[in-house]
Every structure is written in structure tokens, then in C-alpha cells.
Amino acid sequence: MTVRVFIDGAVGTTGLEIRERLESRRDIALITLDEGRRKDDAARAQAINDADVVILCLPDDAARGAVAMIANDRTRVIDASTAHRIADGWTYGLAELEPDQADRIASARFVSNPGCYPTGFLALVRPLVREGLLGADALLSVNATSGYSGGGKAMVAEFEGGEANTAFRPYALALSHKHAPEMRQHAGLVHAPIFQPAVARAYRGMVVQVPLHLAQLTRPASLTDVAAVLAGAYDGGRVVRFAHEAAIVVRVEDDANTDRMTLRVTGNAATGQALLIATLDNLGKGAAGAAVQNLNIMAGLDPVAGLTL
Template identity: 70%
Template structure:
């Protein structure tokens, strides 16, 4: 059986990466529009409605408009924008996040692809909250740095066109980043985390870090217990692995160029302080890789087909 797929926004950064992962797969047939019709509403509407699965790689408003153009109850949607990540009626496309999440994605008509930063944050935090080790009302913080491809074509052009681009820069200083609501909802915590993102002068890769004062929690979990809980949560996952907690450094390139996600529980057992660290490719498990994983699941295929482990 051939699955007809239309990538709306196929020439954008994420769309191109998805296309690369789907290239040469005999079970996938891509519906493509030539350059003269990419912005033609009637041509797009036809492609959207002809597809078995649509992957939206668009700005938020354009993604909402694309969904409105679908006038049948057969076409299924994966939205890689942030338009529907906390919306009612949409299934969150993080297959490993909760027991039963992959099964829910397999049956869903509308799937929202997770954000890159939330992927790292949620993978680290959600199992510990679910296990009762991290209190749901704790004021969490998350510090993160991404490659500049996460900013799309405009930021890529900015960095590549600059004579001396900044080595790293912090942004989102007003603490109102659009990923925060997604983090809070899917971690199932009471307070929005303090999110401190930054971008580095490297094309791809990401480090997401959550510091935890384990000694201040009522259950006072050890580093070993936290690592064990994460290991159990992802024990059956092909894409999520537990890294070396004894590492002395962690680089942004650790999982760049792959579709996997590595989690580490580092810290000082004597002080009861932990540094939970996730590394991933912002264009891999943080975007295109996750979209292809969701497509595979929805189509009843091997979830990691076409992905780089």
C-alpha cells in the first residue's frame, strides 16, 4: 500500500529535511507542486485533499489556514508548526512521552509535532513528575542552546551572511516564549517553567538542561533513582537513550545529524543537586525526524523507518 503524502511548506528548512528522510521510500508517494503553484490556494487545496497524510511546515497562521482548506474526513494532518500544540482535538506527537501515546498517534486524525526545546525538556521532566519525584508545583527552570537552523531561513541567512556572527546569544528575555505553554501542559505541572533559550553559532544541534535541587524535594530522590526512572520510561524506545552520567562535558554536537535523543542525569550526590541534560538535533528529533516518526506510526509502518539512529 502506498501512502500519499503532501508536505505543505516543502521548501522550508524542516520541509526539506522531511523530504530527505522520505526520499527513496517505496511505500511513500510525495505529492509535489511546482514553484509556480506553491502559493496558489486552489492548487494547495487540491493537494491537501488528495493526500492521505499532510505534513504542515508553515508559520502558525498559515498552518491554521491549511487545515481549514481540508474539506474531507479522510486526510490526516501532522502540523510541525506551534499552532496546535496545546489545542483541543489535537494529539501531541511525542510518541515516547506517555504510556499509550504511540497508540493514540496511530489512530489520530490531527497530530501536533512537538517543539524542539519542549522535546528535550519533557523527555527529562515528565517521567520524574509522573513518578512523583518532582513535585507538580515546583518552579522549574530550563536552560537551552540551539543551532541557528532552528530560526529558519532568515536566521540561517543572518548567520551565514555575517562577517563575524555572535558565538552565542540569549533571547526570549521577556519570558513569554511560545514554547512555554507547551512545556507546562504536557509536563502536567502547575507553573510555567522559567525558560532561558539561546542560539549558538553552529548550524544544528541542541542542549536542553533542567537543574534540580533534589535535596529540597519531599522524597529527596538520588541521582541514581532519577536515572533509573528515566531508563525505565524509555526502556523500549529506539530513539531515546540514557547517556553517560559521568561525562565531564556535553557538547551541542553530541546528537547533531541524527534523529535520536540522549538524556543524562549529572550532578553531585553529596549535595543532592542534579543537572538533567538532553541533547538532540533541533532539525531531527526536534522537528523533521519527529514528523517522519509520526508519519510512520500513523501509516502503520516501522516507527524509525527513514531515520538516523
């Protein structure tokens, strides 16, 4: 079976990466528009309706507009924008979020690709909430750093053109980042976490950290107990893995150029403090790799086909 795929917005950072991953695959037939037609709404609408699956790599409003162009009951959608991540009628495209999440994605018509930062946060937090070890009313914070490719072409140009005269830059200082509602809803939390993202002078890669006081947990538990919950949640998984070995150094580039995500639990047993850590590639499991994984699942293919693990 060959799946016809149209990437709407294939000239951006994520879209280009998805196209590169798919164009050599024999089980995928890419529908493409030349430069003169890619902004022609009639041509786009035709391509969208000819596709079995359309992958949207567009700004939010444009993504909503693209969905409105669908004039059939067959074309399926993977939206890489933030437009539909907490929208009714859309299935969240983090296959590891729940034990049956991949099955939900497989049967869904509309799938929202997760944000890169929420992917790390949710992988760390959701199992603890689901198991009742962390209360839904927990007040959490998340500190995360991404490679500059996560900011798209403008940020790439800024860092590579010499305008960004810095090695590390926190942003979203008003604590109103658009990923926070996504984190809250899909973790099953009452309150959105305090989210402090930053960009580093590395092209790709990401580290996400969630600090915890063990006293926050709903029952007495050790660092080993927290680690056991996370290890159990991802046991046997091919994309998300739990690292049992002690972390000496964790780098933003640890899982760069891959589509995997690595989770760790570190901390200080004497002070009752834990640190949950996820490393991933902001363009891999955080964006293009996740879209390809979702496409594979929706098409009934090997979920890790075309991924680098």
C-alpha cells in the same frame, strides 16, 4: 501500501528536510506542486484533500488556514507549527511522552509535532512528574541552546552571511517564549518553567538542561534514584536513550545529524543538586525526524523507518 503525503511549506528548513527524507522511500508517494502553484490556494487545497497525510510546515496562521481547507473525513494532519500544540482535538506528537503515546498517535487524525526545546524538556521532566517524584507545582527552569538552523532561513543567512557576529546569543529575554505553555501543559505542571533559550554558532544540534535541587523532590531521593526513573521510562526505546555513563563533556553537537535523543543525569550528591541534560538535533528529533517518526506511526509502518539513529 503506499501512503500519499503532501508537505505544505516544503521550501522552509523543516519542510525541505522532511522532503529529502521521504522522496526516496518506496512506501511514500509525495504529492508536489511546482513553484508556480505552491502558493495557489486552489492547488494547495486539491493537494491537501488528495493526500492521506498532509505535513504542515507553515507559520501558525497559515497552518490553521490549511486545516480549514480539508473537505473530507479522511486526510490526516501532522502540524509542525506551534498552532495546535496545546489545542483541543490534537494529539501531541512526542511518541515517548507517555507509555501509550505512540498508540494515541497511531489512531489520531490530527497530530501536532512538538517543538525542539520542549522535546528535550519533556523527555527529562515528564517521567519524574508521572512517577510522583517531582510535584506538579514544582518551580523549574530550563536553559537550552540550539544550532542556528532552528531559526529558519533568516537566521541561517544571518549566521552564514556574517551578520551574526557572535558565538553564543541568548534570546527571549522577556521570558515569554511561545514554547513555555507547551512545556507546562504536556509535563503536567501547574507553572510554566522559566525558559532561557540561546543560539550557538553551530548549524545543528541542541542541548537542554534542567537543574534541580533534590530537596524539591516529593520524597527523599538520590541522583541514582532520579536516573533510575528516567532510565526506566525509556528502557528499550530506539529513539530516546538514557546514557548511564558519567558525562565528562556534553556538546550541543553530540546528537547532531541524527534523529535520536540522549538523556543524562549528573550532579553533586554532597550539595544535593542535580542536572538533567538532553541532547538532540533541532532538525532531527526536534523537527523533521519527529515528523517522519509520527508519519510512520500513523501509517502503521516501522516507527524508525527513514531515521538515522
